[in-house]
Amino acid sequence: MTEERNKLKTNLSEMTEERNGLKTNLTEMTEENNNLQSLLEQKTTCPDGWTKLCSSCYFLSTESGSWTTGREDCRTRGADLVVIHSSEEQIFLSAFTNTKTWIGLNDRDREETWKWVDGTPLTVTNWAETQPDNGDGYIKVGEEDCVQLLDGHSSEWNDVSCAAPLPWICEKPAQP
Numbered sequence: 001m002t003e004e005r006n007k008l009k010t011n012l013s014e015m016t017e018e019r020n021g022l023k024t025n026l027t028e029m030t031e032e033n034n035n036l037q038s039l040l041e042q043k044t045t046c047p048d049g050w051t052k053l054c055s056s057c058y059f060l061s062t063e064s065g066s067w068t069t070g071r072e073d074c075r076t077r078g079a080d081l082v083v084i085h086s087s088e089e090q091i092f093l094s095a096f097t098n099t100k101t102w103i104g105l106n107d108r109d110r111e112e113t114w115k116w117v118d119g120t121p122l123t124v125t126n127w128a129e130t131q132p133d134n135g136d137g138y139i140k141v142g143e144e145d146c147v148q149l150l151d152g153h154s155s156e157w158n159d160v161s162c163a164a165p166l167p168w169i170c171e172k173p174a175q176p
Contacts, residue, residue, distance in 0.1 A: 044174035052174055053092045058082065059170040060097055067146035070102040070168030071117065079172035080104055083116040090126055093169065094155035102168035103157070105147040107132075114147075125157070132159035 046057035061073060067081075074080050081104030084090050093103075104117035111134065114122045134144045146162035149155045149169070160166075 043176055045176075046174055050172075051096065053089065055174050056089075057172050057174050058093075058096060060101065061167045061170070064165040064167050066165065067102050067106065067162040067168075070166070070170075071104070074168065074170035077170055077172070079170035080117045082169040082171040083118050083120065084124055084126075085120070086124060090124065090155065093149060094153060097149065097151070097155070097167075097169065099151050100166055101149045102166050103147050103149050104171075105157070106145050106162070107159075108145045108162070111145075126155070128156035128158050131157060134159060 046052045050057040050059045071081050081102055083104050105114055107114050128150060144159040144161055147157050148160050148166055150158050
């Protein structure tokens, strides 16, 4: 019994040592990955008039128009309406604009099925209280199938008529 216990202790000791080695390797690889990401971000740029965050460039329009007008303008710039995939990006956009703006989220295809313009599913949300409400049943308001970033520190989201005249935010990848 003692011999078996000693073998188990030896195995445990070896496994602990191996685990510690793997932890060290993981830490080193994570650090190297972060360094490479940082170098990549330093090597990419945005056109004049655009602002960079990580590997994306953002443009805030100076004119207002419908959601469709905003999207068409973004596309002529080689971009699309902004897609928000992280809280970091949401915080950045809160500081980027101090006015209500179009973002690339809508439920035009199917009510209450929100989709980004790039086809990705809605994973990060920042809806204002009681939103989305599709106009809350008011006939004057009509369907609210497009999303605006509200002004203010939190830049919460609100569904609104796609015809409302608002400025928009375009997003495209930064270029090497």
